[in-house]
Structures are given as structure tokens and as C-alpha cells.
Amino acid sequence: MFRVALCLLLMTLVSGCSDKWGWYVVNPTTTSGAVNLNFLISGLYYTILLSVTAIVISVVVGLLVALPGLSSKRPLRMFSRTYVEVVRAVPILVLILWVYYGLPQLSGLTITVFWAGVIALALSDSAFEAEIFRAGIQSIAKGQYEAAHSISLSYADTMRFVILPQAIRRILPALGNQLVYMLKMSSLVSVIGMQELTRKANELVVSEYRPLEIYTILVLEYLVLILIVSAGVRWLERRMQSDERN
Amino acid sequence: MGDVAEPIIRFAGVEKFFGSFQVLKNISLDVSLGERVVICGPSGSGKSTLIRCINGLEQHQGGTLSVEGVTHEDGRKGLDEIRSRVGMVFQQFNLFPHLTVIENLMLGPTRARKLPKEEARELALRYLERVRIPEQADKYPRQLSGGQQQRVAIARSLCMEPKIMLFDEPTSALDPEMINEVLDVMVELAESGMTMICVTHEMGFARRVADKMVFMDHGEIVEVADPETFFNTPKSQRCQDFLQQILQH
Numbered sequence: 001m002f003r004v005a006l007c008l009l010l011m012t013l014v015s016g017c018s019d020k021w022g023w024y025v026v027n028p029t030t031t032s033g034a035v036n037l038n039f040l041i042s043g044l045y046y047t048i049l050l051s052v053t054a055i056v057i058s059v060v061v062g063l064l065v066a067l068p069g070l071s072s073k074r075p076l077r078m079f080s081r082t083y084v085e086v087v088r089a090v091p092i093l094v095l096i097l098w099v100y101y102g103l104p105q106l107s108g109l110t111i112t113v114f115w116a117g118v119i120a121l122a123l124s125d126s127a128f129e130a131e132i133f134r135a136g137i138q139s140i141a142k143g144q145y146e147a148a149h150s151i152s153l154s155y156a157d158t159m160r161f162v163i164l165p166q167a168i169r170r171i172l173p174a175l176g177n178q179l180v181y182m183l184k185m186s187s188l189v190s191v192i193g194m195q196e197l198t199r200k201a202n203e204l205v206v207s208e209y210r211p212l213e214i215y216t217i218l219v220l221e222y223l224v225l226i227l228i229v230s231a232g233v234r235w236l237e238r239r240m241q242s243d244e245r246n
Numbered sequence: 247m248g249d250v251a252e253p254i255i256r257f258a259g260v261e262k263f264f265g266s267f268q269v270l271k272n273i274s275l276d277v278s279l280g281e282r283v284v285i286c287g288p289s290g291s292g293k294s295t296l297i298r299c300i301n302g303l304e305q306h307q308g309g310t311l312s313v314e315g316v317t318h319e320d321g322r323k324g325l326d327e328i329r330s331r332v333g334m335v336f337q338q339f340n341l342f343p344h345l346t347v348i349e350n351l352m353l354g355p356t357r358a359r360k361l362p363k364e365e366a367r368e369l370a371l372r373y374l375e376r377v378r379i380p381e382q383a384d385k386y387p388r389q390l391s392g393g394q395q396q397r398v399a400i401a402r403s404l405c406m407e408p409k410i411m412l413f414d415e416p417t418s419a420l421d422p423e424m425i426n427e428v429l430d431v432m433v434e435l436a437e438s439g440m441t442m443i444c445v446t447h448e449m450g451f452a453r454r455v456a457d458k459m460v461f462m463d464h465g466e467i468v469e470v471a472d473p474e475t476f477f478n479t480p481k482s483q484r485c486q487d488f489l490q491q492i493l494q495h
Contacts, residue, residue, distance in 0.1 A: 146303055147340035147399075151354030151406050152330045161353055165344050 043197035062129025117189035176233030261308030333403030393424030
């Protein structure tokens, strides 16, 4: 992983030496270059805050949607199924526009760009989280429920102490995937004016007219961010596995 | 209720279907307090289903089934009441793999019986002692042998301090050399006066501890007898054939 990242970096640097490039816009040794670079990197704050807030909400909502989907009662299963199918069918960009421009008209409440972004991202992701949880919970052997039943655990305790801890270990790679996906999809919130990485890059391109260099920096920003997240998820996976296997 | 002969478990005309297939046909059986019942029969005869009905892992359709006078018809509360008095040991152990042995044992007492942690720990250690593996308390189930895992499972059930223990082929998934360590624990439990219903093919164990032998075939109880009569002079042909097959070796 590290080597791949290094190669990509070197490639851009090498190609960046040709006369088609004008790295001066983000040259940290000049004042204006340093200001521009700082401006670009400052977008990280909202990209991370937005994605993390959204994923926390979507994991909770996803679980709340997944559990009725596993019920023996048909209406509960129907609710879960319908939620997943409907929400999954709406493109994220459409959902962002609808929440930001449409929802205030409907509800009469004003909504900030940040929360519009969080709601839209969390909503669309929750349908996927629900499916991941459903798969994870269904993968736990029936005997675990039976053992929990035989020691008089309630449904809530069975889920909390027996089923979910095991399910979460199994779905951790998939949850990690969703976090990476969320970080990337947060770039779409730039269209309603969220000052995250992509929006900052767009604004700088408009004033500096150097799309090639600025968007290259943008690509690298996402790349580095996501490589760090992947490494973090892998570390977490190893830690949780070691709990179980001597 | 003071009558000693009052059965602790009573099946009266119990019927059960899986779809259109009838797994239990008109089952009537009484088990009294402290009695040790061994159920045997060919596979697919409904033995496991029978004992799984007792604690509500399976729902029966016809007849009535009561545990200390509480029936499954008493709704959710009735079932909770019943399963708090009935412990169960499974063929596949079904330990919780993400918890250590002691955590496996403490989960029921702390969550369902609401015991304080310290008390639950003492209780758990006491039962681990009883199944003779106190030194394994902090290991994970996968680090133990099959026999040890099954003993942990027995201890986990006992921590709920049940009045009745159900054993669903507890030694069938074990390597031969580990069967005895589990049976020893079960014999000891029987000697302590626990009411036990065991589905098992271990006829040596049955001879030694059973008060009552039940033979099932095709969803019916074919024969009920004390071990002496059961092994020496079985009445039905089906039972004779079955015994001949498993006692051949």
C-alpha cells in the first residue's frame, strides 16, 4: 500500500516537471503559493467533520432499519425493505439538492449547508448500512440465539451482548468501505456551497486558472486521507480479531 | 402442589408439525421433581424437538405442555418464567466465541438475574470448579478442547440455577476420548438431585443414572420403562431392533 502511494506521488512529480505544469500556484516557498496551499488543505476540516458525522448517524439509522427487517412480523419486514429500496434508489447528488433546496420549503425550517449535507449523506448511506448489518446478523449461527434464549437473555440483551459484537467483527471491512465511500461522496456537498476540499479547490481554480495543478493536489488530498483511513480500519480489524483467536 | 408425585413437567397430547410433516404425535409424558429421564431413538424420531419444546425453542401446536404448572399458553410471561427454570446444553456447545469462559458464565446471571458483578463472578467460579476447569476462566472458548467447551456450557447453564436441565445429545459432537469427562460431570449432577432430561445414545450413562427410559420413533413415544426392564425385556419390536443395533459393539 505504502509503495503504491509512493509510486503515484513520484509519477505526478516526474510528470510535473514538464513545461505543461505550473506548480508555482501551490509552491509553499512563495507567499502566495503557501497561502493557496493552506487554503486547499483547510477544506479537510469540513470533509472529515461532514463524513464522520454522517457515518455515525447512518450506522445508527442503518441498524434501526436492519433489526425490524429480521423480525418474524411481516409489517416490520416490509417497513425495512421499503426503506432500503426507496432510499437506495435516489442518487446522492439528487438527495443533497432535495434536502437543501426542497426540504426547507416543505418543513418551513431553514437548514444550514452543513446539516443538509449530513442529512443527505447519512440518509443515502443508511440504506447500505442496513443491508450490511442484515447480512452480518444473518451470518451468526442459530445456536447463538438458542443459547442466549436458554440463559433467559432478553431480545435487547441478546443483540447487545451476543449477536452484534460478533456481527460487527464480521462486517468491519464492509463498514470501512462505507467510510471511504462517504469521504469521497462528501465532495458532492460542494455543489450547495459546503467549504470542504472540493469546494475550496473549485474556488481556487476560478481565481488562479490552474485546474491541472489544483485538482492534482485535490486528488492527492483524497488519496492520502483515504489511505490513512484504510490503514486505521485494518488496524482495528486486527485488534478485534486477536480478541477472539488466541 | 405439596404432593411429591406432582409432575414438574407434563406433556398432555402434544402435537407438532413442521409444515405438513408431523414431528410429534400425541406425546404424553410426566417428569417428576428430581427424576432423570433418558430419551433415545433413531435419528429423526423427534427426540430433540421434544425437549426443545420444553423451553420454547420450538412451539408445539396441539395439546398442552406445562412446567411447574405454567404453560406455554400463558404467553410471553409464561415462557420467560419457564425458561428461567430450565437450563439447556446443546450438541454444538453454542458458547459465545467473543467472550472468555468466565464472561460466558457471567452474562446470564448479570443480565437476566440482575446479580451484582462480584456475586456473579463468585457464582461462575464455583460452577467452573464443579465442572473441574477453574483454571480456564480467562481463556476464549476456541482455546479449549471440545470436552472442556461442553463442560463450560454445562456450567453456564448451572449459573442460572435452573430446576431442570435439558441435554440435547451433549456428547455427539465430541471425540471419543472426551466423552467421559462430560458424562462424569453429568453423573455428578444427576447424583446431586437435579431433574434431568437427556437425549443421548450413551447407554452406559443411561443405565447408570436414568430413572426412566423413553424410546421414540417416528414422532411417537413407543416405550417408557425403568432401565432394568427397558434394556433386558423391551416390549416393542422397534425398540428391540434399535437396542440391538446400538448395543451390538
